[in-house]
Amino acid sequence: MSKGFYEFFCPVKVIAGEAALEHIPFELSALGASRPLLITDKGVRGAGLTDYVTTACDESGVAMVAVFDDVPPDSSTEVVKEIAELYRNSGADSIIAVGGGSVIDTSKGVNVLVSEGGDDIAKYSGAGVLKRPLKPFFVVPTTAGTGSEVTSVAIIADKSKGVKLPFGSPFLLPNAAIIDPRMTLTLPPHITAATAMDALTHATEAFTCLAKNPLSDAYALSAIRKISDNLLNVMDNPKDVEGRLELAQASTMAGIAFSNSMVGLVHSLGHALGAICHLPHGLCMSLFLPYVLEYNLSKDKSREALSELLLPLAGAEVYARTPEGQRAEKAIETIRDLRDELYERCKLPRTLEETGKVGRDQLARIADMALDDGSIMFNPAEADFDEVLKVLNLAWG
Amino acid sequence: MSLQQIKTLAMSQSKRLYVTTMMQVVGRALQAISEQDEEIQKISSAFPEGFVFSMQVLPNGPGFALRKTADNSLEFLDDIPTEKPDLTIYIKHLEHAFRILSFQESTAQAFANDRMIVDGDISFAIRMTRALNRLEAYILPKLVAELAIKEYPHIPLPEKVLHGARIYLRVATNFISQQVKFA
Known part of the structure; x- marks a missing residue:
């Protein structure tokens, strides 16, 4: 049966395969960025997965200006605010998220704050609130399941109010998703x-x-x-x-x-x-x-x-x-x-x-x-x- | 102006008139069913008191708005409030609204076809859609209702006739009282 009407949208550049991580420095420079902030969680860092990313960048003369490795299993507005502050204080100009769904959603929220300003992510909750492109943003998934690297939504919990804030905008999408088999090789x-x-x-x-x-x-x-x-x-x-x-x-x-x-x-x-x-x-x-x-x-x-x-x-x-x-x-x-x-x-x-x-x-x-x-x-x-x-x-x- | 242009203009104006009228009918019918149907009251019980829901065609209407009252019924508002409603379902274009309100496209299919966008809490939008579906099941003939909703529920004929008649009567009364008010 033919579909009477549909919309389809996916502007994310997918960089997939062996040595895919080594493309990150070039992709950063293509967007005029050179000072990335790396966002991850303790498990991913502890497993040594972020080392692959930092080494790939180091070898091309791109150093992470800061690393935040304490993203909790459920993204929260407080964590987003904390990381946005780190971004500003460190002089970062781009974000690399290395992790699963929570890290990716948190990073989407951080990108909103550092691009739009302020420290209240709740202001940007809802569909279509964002009206312009955000900072250069790359996602390196470390699980093979969520697909968050190509979705234009994020869920971030406001724990003080006990609600989950939904965000939906094409501008949340990363500039590139880097799919490298090294990232999932040690998944239990x-x-x-x-x-x-x-x-x-x-x-x-x-x-x-x-x-x-x-x-x-x-x-x-x-x-x-x-x-x-x-x-x-x-x-x-x-x-x-x-x-x-x-x-x-x-x-x-x-x-x-x-x-x-x-x-x-x-x-x-x-x-x-x-x-x-x-x-x-x-x-x-x-x-x-x-x-x-x-x-x-x-x-x-x-x-x-x-x-x-x-x-x-x-x-x-x-x-x-x-x-x-x-x-x-x-x-x-x-x-x-x-x-x-x-x-x-x-x-x-x-x-x-x-x-x-x-x-x-x-x-x-x-x-x-x-x-x-x-x-x-x-x-x-x-x-x-x-x-x-x-x-x-x-x-x- | 060519004949074709006149035809197009007339068609567009007819659609706008139809959509405007149907928006008013649906809004008032939702008020009517919410006053007598326990299921709708159960649906609206999740909304905070004073919660305002609106459905509008972009960019400038037509549309309608309802406010939840203390007894879990929905009060039809004569005008869409200037203050932003708590929940708005926007229909992207008059043509899309016409398709939905002439039951060529079900509400669920219209969402799936990206004809509508939700501004507000999605779970409340799901509840309002459930209320709309229930309304349509009662006020439309089964053959038409089957086009408008995913699944036609089991409603005994006497209940449908009685319930539907009450809703239509309430809508008519509401229309007449508004005419009197503005006369």
């Missing part, structure tokens, strides 16, 4: 698995939800194929550089897909579960993906799109021998099989019960919160409280 198995399932969910929902479009579809299909072809190999051979790069690229491609097609009920449930039970986002995605797809299918939605997904998920042979009318179900079964394989390799939970961190008495609250999540709008099937609760009960175990 359970994080590799959870973040890959995050990327798989981004691509699957982008392909099956209401805002799907031909350009996002191309990115989503390719991302799914890369994950299917490489995830289990990488789990078995964590030092597989090529496989790591494929997963990292899949994450970026899935990010491009979902930032232009949005996501659906898996994310609504995942956001609510993450907020209430403090489980990692990627795990939440993995927990709900098959159940939501089955729910959508039970309402006769997404059958065509899901059937198409069988090809990148399971390969040509399985696709060819599966009767047309059963391909959607087979696609879901393939995702379930993948989760079983991951459980075998790293005990990535498959059900809410297996997490050991969710109480059955919390399900109603999760359902309630999921109903108010922005992504529910884009789910192909409507879902009310009882239906969402039913999905949660199925996902229980």
